[in-house]
Amino acid sequence: MSISVFGGGLTGCLIALELAEAGKKVVLFEKEAGLLRRASHANEGKIHLGFVYAADESFRTARRMIDDALQFRPVLERWIASRDFDEMLYDRFDYLVPQSSMLSVEAIEAHFALVSRYLEEQLCAGKGPYLGQQDLEPVVRRGTPHDNLQAAFTTPERGIWPDAVARVIGETVASHPNIEIRTDQAVLKVEPMRNGWRVLLDQAGARDEGPFEAVVNCAWAGRRRIDAASGHGDGETWFYRYKFGVVLKNARQAFGGEVLRNSTAMLGAYGDSVYHEREDSLYCSWYPVGMCFSCEELVEDRPPVIDDPEDAMLKTWEGYASMDPAFKALVDGKPFADATIVGDFIAARAKTDIQDPKSKLHERHGYGAVELAPGYWSVETGKYTSAPRCADACSRMVLGR
Numbered sequence: 001m002s003i004s005v006f007g008g009g010l011t012g013c014l015i016a017l018e019l020a021e022a023g024k025k026v027v028l029f030e031k032e033a034g035l036l037r038r039a040s041h042a043n044e045g046k047i048h049l050g051f052v053y054a055a056d057e058s059f060r061t062a063r064r065m066i067d068d069a070l071q072f073r074p075v076l077e078r079w080i081a082s083r084d085f086d087e088m089l090y091d092r093f094d095y096l097v098p099q100s101s102m103l104s105v106e107a108i109e110a111h112f113a114l115v116s117r118y119l120e121e122q123l124c125a126g127k128g129p130y131l132g133q134q135d136l137e138p139v140v141r142r143g144t145p146h147d148n149l150q151a152a153f154t155t156p157e158r159g160i161w162p163d164a165v166a167r168v169i170g171e172t173v174a175s176h177p178n179i180e181i182r183t184d185q186a187v188l189k190v191e192p193m194r195n196g197w198r199v200l201l202d203q204a205g206a207r208d209e210g211p212f213e214a215v216v217n218c219a220w221a222g223r224r225r226i227d228a229a230s231g232h233g234d235g236e237t238w239f240y241r242y243k244f245g246v247v248l249k250n251a252r253q254a255f256g257g258e259v260l261r262n263s264t265a266m267l268g269a270y271g272d273s274v275y276h277e278r279e280d281s282l283y284c285s286w287y288p289v290g291m292c293f294s295c296e297e298l299v300e301d302r303p304p305v306i307d308d309p310e311d312a313m314l315k316t317w318e319g320y321a322s323m324d325p326a327f328k329a330l331v332d333g334k335p336f337a338d339a340t341i342v343g344d345f346i347a348a349r350a351k352t353d354i355q356d357p358k359s360k361l362h363e364r365h366g367y368g369a370v371e372l373a374p375g376y377w378s379v380e381t382g383k384y385t386s387a388p389r390c391a392d393a394c395s396r397m398v399l400g401r
């Protein structure tokens with residue numbers, strides 16, 4: 001009997017590969033027309049070291065992020081050649097602290113010191129390297145470039161271009177002889193059978209499939225709906241936010257040849273900018289514009305329509321220009337023809353948004369794979385940073401290792 005995986009995001013694809021490589025036959029159901037088209041494609045690819053999670057005083061989030069980040073490359077390198085991986089990486093992040101930050105510069109600096117210490121301990125204990133780097137640059141406080149900021153820090157945190165990862169992982173899954181991909185097939189629910197699991201599909205005329213030896217639900221924004229329909233509701237309050245950013249091609253030209261830095265403004269409803277030199281692409285998000293829809297229960301896992309994309313792009317660049325004045329070049333130049341809006345849902349346990357310092361959005365550590373019934377696994381990825389480690393742990397459990 002084969003194993004069925006629901007959801008062809010980074011987590012589902014990596015689990016499918018691990019199981020297939022162990023000799024299992026895998027059927028991967030994906031409701032979109034192709035693999036890796038949702039959150040694992042629409043995010044900015046920061047491989048978190050926990051710097052931004054300064055509001056979690058327990059430090060559990062930062063610790064979890066670091067532990068996951070240190071496993072990101074080793075797991076992915078089973079499928080991506082080292083040299084290709086290096087080319088997908090982008091440069092270090094600056095953290096900008098606006099005047100209106102929810103946390104003081106002192107509190108942020110103290111958190112950064114804890115992050116640096118824990119990270120160093122892990123690297124010294126042989127848990128590294130981080131994305132291939134063993135000797136990390138220290139956090140450095142830089143001069144504040146303009147009046148809107150209280151402080152600016154350069155950190156060793158980096159990221160990877162999700163589009164490039166998606167291309168390689170998608171091709172690897174598609175060419176694996178033990179994996180059968182079923183795109184345009186949305187899973188509705190699963191039912192136990194005498195000898196395994198039956199998968200019910202949400203398509204007119206589609207056959208139910210099974211029996212499967214095991215089922216692994218990696219459907220991210222659609223995950224809880226499948227679990228609830230299968231009799232495994234979690235009874236918790238969740239918060240689904242649809243957040244978009246703007247990806248700009250030919251970015252250097254739009255900035256008049258200026259060298260672009262990666263930055264995140266913290267802590268509050270601000271944004272990020274990420275430049276990928278090899279692709280000459282710039283991702284930019286501005287939370288007050290990009291976080292355009294939220295709800296407690298996601299009735300339909302469909303991105304909302306952005307009514308006026310050019311207005312959304314302009315407002316995003318205007319917002320980020322208040323953090324980084326270099327963005328005024330985009331506000332003036334309006335390079336809409338080279339820009340695309342990309343976004344998706346962020347699924348997290350929380351009741352309030354990030355402007356609330358007590359919001360559970362500032363705490364991300366209780367995720368992973370759970371066996372809801374014998375042979376029925378549900379995987380809460382947590383972050384892109386965590387997807388490889390989560391997938392590795394889950395596939396071992398499914399294989400009984």
Ligand SMILES: Cc1cc2nc3c(=O)[nH]c(=O)nc-3n(C[C@H](O)[C@H](O)[C@H](O)COP(=O)(O)OP(=O)(O)OC[C@H]3O[C@@H](n4cnc5c(N)ncnc54)[C@H](O)[C@@H]3O)c2cc1C
Nearest residue numbers: 007009010011031039040043046187220222381383384385
């Ligand atoms: C805008 C944005 C920015 C982010 N930035 C970062 C970041 O910088 N760093 C970081 O670590 N994390 C970031 N994240 C979070 C990160 O993207 C996610 O945690 C991660 O990609 C989730 O991976 P996944 O494989 O679980 O989900 P996905 O990649 O969403 O894969 C789930 C798949 O399941 C499919 N599916 C859903 N329902 C069904 C169904 N019923 N049947 C079959 N298939 C189904 C979907 O179509 C999808 O392909 C960001 C998220 C967003 C949206």
